[in-house]
Amino acid sequence: xxxxVAMTGNIAVANxxxxxxxxxxxxxxxxPSTEIMQQFATFKSNGKVDTELVxxxxxxxxxxxxxxxxxxxxRVMTATSANGLALMWEMLYIASGNRVxxxxxxxxxxxxxxxNIHADHSDSMGARDSGWIQIYCENAQETYxxxxxxxxxxxAKNVRLxxxxxxDGFIISHSIENIELFEDEEVKRFIGExxxxxxLLDTKNPVTYGPLDLQDYYSEHKRQQDEAMFHAGDVILRTxxxxxxxxxxxxxxxxxxxxxxxxxxxxxxxxxxxxxxxVVNELRGKxxxxxxxxxxxFRPFPAKELADAISHLxxxxxxxxxxxxxxxxxxxxxxxxxxxxxxxxxxxVTSYIYGLGGRDLGLDKVQEVFNDLKRIVDTGHVxxxxxxxxxxx
Amino acid sequence: MSxxxxxxxxxxxxxxxxxDAGNSEKYETGSWRTFRPVWDPGKCIHCLQCWIYCPDxxxxxxxxxxxxxxxxxxxxxxxxxxxxxxxxxAIKMVEEASFE
Numbered sequence: 001x002x003x004x005v006a007m008t009g010n011i012a013v014a015n016x017x018x019x020x021x022x023x024x025x026x027x028x029x030x031x032p033s034t035e036i037m038q039q040f041a042t043f044k045s046n047g048k049v050d051t052e053l054v055x056x057x058x059x060x061x062x063x064x065x066x067x068x069x070x071x072x073x074x075r076v077m078t079a080t081s082a083n084g085l086a087l088m089w090e091m092l093y094i095a096s097g098n099r100v101x102x103x104x105x106x107x108x109x110x111x112x113x114x115x116n117i118h119a120d121h122s123d124s125m126g127a128r129d130s131g132w133i134q135i136y137c138e139n140a141q142e143t144y145x146x147x148x149x150x151x152x153x154x155x156a157k158n159v160r161l162x163x164x165x166x167x168d169g170f171i172i173s174h175s176i177e178n179i180e181l182f183e184d185e186e187v188k189r190f191i192g193e194x195x196x197x198x199x200l201l202d203t204k205n206p207v208t209y210g211p212l213d214l215q216d217y218y219s220e221h222k223r224q225q226d227e228a229m230f231h232a233g234d235v236i237l238r239t240x241x242x243x244x245x246x247x248x249x250x251x252x253x254x255x256x257x258x259x260x261x262x263x264x265x266x267x268x269x270x271x272x273x274x275x276x277x278x279v280v281n282e283l284r285g286k287x288x289x290x291x292x293x294x295x296x297x298f299r300p301f302p303a304k305e306l307a308d309a310i311s312h313l314x315x316x317x318x319x320x321x322x323x324x325x326x327x328x329x330x331x332x333x334x335x336x337x338x339x340x341x342x343x344x345x346x347x348x349v350t351s352y353i354y355g356l357g358g359r360d361l362g363l364d365k366v367q368e369v370f371n372d373l374k375r376i377v378d379t380g381h382v383x384x385x386x387x388x389x390x391x392x393x
Numbered sequence: 394m395s396x397x398x399x400x401x402x403x404x405x406x407x408x409x410x411x412x413d414a415g416n417s418e419k420y421e422t423g424s425w426r427t428f429r430p431v432w433d434p435g436k437c438i439h440c441l442q443c444w445i446y447c448p449d450x451x452x453x454x455x456x457x458x459x460x461x462x463x464x465x466x467x468x469x470x471x472x473x474x475x476x477x478x479x480x481x482x483a484i485k486m487v488e489e490a491s492f493e
Contacts, residue, residue, distance in 0.1 A: 099408030160407060198410045208411035220402035221409050228407070 004180050009140035009172040012179045013079065013105050014039035016147040018049055019187035020103075023074030026054035026065035030084035031117045032169035033107035037079055059084040063091035070100035071209045073199025075151070078102065081169060082109035085123045089130075095162045096131025096225060098209055101154035101194075102162040103147060104132075108270065108321075109169040110357040118358020119168040121269065122322035125331050131225050133163040133232050134299040136269040140177045142296075143167040145249060148182075149239045151191045156239075158231040160197060168271040168321075170358065182247070190246055229300040236297055253302035255294045256309055258284060262291025264373035265310065267336060268319040269295050272354070272361050276319070279366040290370055295332065303339040311340055313347035315373040319389070321355045329353075329386040348376050354389040365389055418466075422449060426469030428486040430462050436483035443473035443484060 007015070013036045017025070027037040044053045052069075056062045059080055070076045080088065085106055095102055106124045110116040124134060135150060137143040143165060150163040167173060182190075198207045213221060237252060244250035257277050259265060266276045273294035283290040293309065310316055318337070320330020327334060329351030340346040352369055355361045369389065376382055406412050439459055444452040451467040453460045462473075474484040 097408065098410075198406070198408075198412060205412070206414040208414075209408070211409060211411055213409045216396060216399055217405065217409070220400075220405060221407070223402040224405075224407050227402070 002180055002182055002186075004178050006176050007140070007179055008035065008174050008176055009143055009167050010035035010107070010174065011039055012140040012144040012177075013147060013167075014043065015179075015181060016144045016187075017077055018043045019182065019184050020075070020077065020148065020151055020191060021049050021188075022051050022077040022103075024052045024054065024066070024069035024076045025078055026056050026062045026069065026076075027078045027080070028056055028059045028062045028084060030059070030081045032109055032173045033079045033081040033084070033105065035173070036105060036107070059087040060091060063088040063095060066102050066104075067091060067095050067098060067100055070095070070102050071098060071199075072201045073196035075155075075194045076100075076102045077104065079105040079107065081107045082111055082117075082123045085127060086111060089127070092127055092130040092132060092162075094210070097221070099160045099197075099225070099228070100162065101160055103150045103154055104162065104164050105143070105147065106164045106166045107169045107173045108166050116357040117169070119171050119271070120321045120356045120358065121166075122356075124164055124166050125320075125322045125324075127164070128299060128331060131161065131229075132299065133159075133161055133229070133236075133297075135163065135165050135236075135297055136295065137165065137167045137172070138271055138273045138294060140167070140172055140175070141179055141249075142251075143172065144179055144181075145243065145247065145251065146296075148187055148190060149236075149243050149251065152239050152242075153232060153235050155194055156231070156235045157197070159228050159235050161225070161228050161232060166270065171271045180247075186246070190243070233297075233300045233302065236300075251296065253295070253297040253305055254309070255296065257292045257294075259291040259293065259309060261289060263289040263314045264316070264370060264377060265291040265293060265313050266317045266319060266366065266369055266373075267293040267295055267310070267332070269298065269332060270321065272319055272321065275361050275363060276366050279363055279370060282363075282367075283370060288370070288374070295336075298332070301335055301339070303335075306336065307339045307343055310336075311343040311346050315348045315350070315376040317350050317352055317369045317373055319352050319354050319361075319369075321353075323353050323356070333386070348382050350376070350382060350384070351386040352389040353386070356390075359390045361390060421465055422468050423463075423465045426464075426467060427489050428469040428471060429464065429489050429492060430467060430469070430471070430473050430484045431487050432459070432462055433483045433485070434459075436481055438478075438481050438483075440478065440481070442476045442478065446472045446476045448472065
């Protein structure tokens, strides 16, 4: 029997990990993701998982151990946040470059300095070019569901890439929600048995990981990674469909709300999507043709599908929970705007930086954004391309 | 080998994995060499110090005696010439350009 249980986002993640029952977890604690491994360690000490739990001396070592275990042929998971992810930087590229499947929960938190432990996307957005698949989740249920899907996506034969499943620190990681937990057996069946490619422990077929790769072959291996990301797009959709049959909850690249006839819309990632949806519903009640898009998959970036869903708009605002200092708007904005460039008809697109270091995004602030969009549609003119939304002047 | 003769991205293992154990034998590291070891069989006492130290296993030996140096793998590091005992000095490093 599936059960609905009240739990925090972190505990939901730990339960997904318990049900996935990976061969190896190597992790180092960092707020706000600490509770995940704390709970998982409890599962381990109570005999609920068979996992080899490796407690290491840093996040750099955590990711190194994960890579080694994955190359050995194990199913591997870990979790981190903010500066922990930053300390893994070098190894992130080595994980994706070696093409080893690893599923990591990133509990999004602002990067220091100044030191801050609360939610923003500066950690994972900085890793957007590291060759990892990135899935952003709105709530704890989505995070739990996405981790189960991520295991299949990461291990798909034509993908073999590591996956980050991201959720907003504290807002999701520490809030209690009703989560539908699958039965352990159901999860086991959905993820299937892992068949590793080139496992180091297969001593009858010895292989070398990470050899020198110079001008003669490096480009070819990077081209393969690009191809794997291309296939990941398809695998993510197929896995989302299979998951819908299994759970009743469907998942794609993004989720639209009131978009068919919308003239203005706001796009956001993660927990802010719910706030935006609430404002859209209020505006619809007043006859405003508003809509919203929650972007779930940022890597691979669903350029064509997203452009199809938004090109009919008159104006679109993209909310970024981090800045790309010196660029002309946030990282999500830049890619969303770019994917529209070749469309003969396309909306005005503006950038809003919001919620840094856990600053709350109120309904009034989202309302301001929609007011700006209405003004752009009325005047046909964009006054300000990039705006800091939740900041004191 | 020119780049166009090498395999394309669709025909090589992913992730730079080498799945053919021991294939470093086929890799010509000799092209990196700027100094070539020249071995004098008349001076050599076959103590095998060079064979022990050579990082490329390029010192060829048969029946406990040195028979020559494999220039396909020798990178020209000069360890063999250094390790050859002072009273013997049967290996000299000679600039590669002088052989052209």
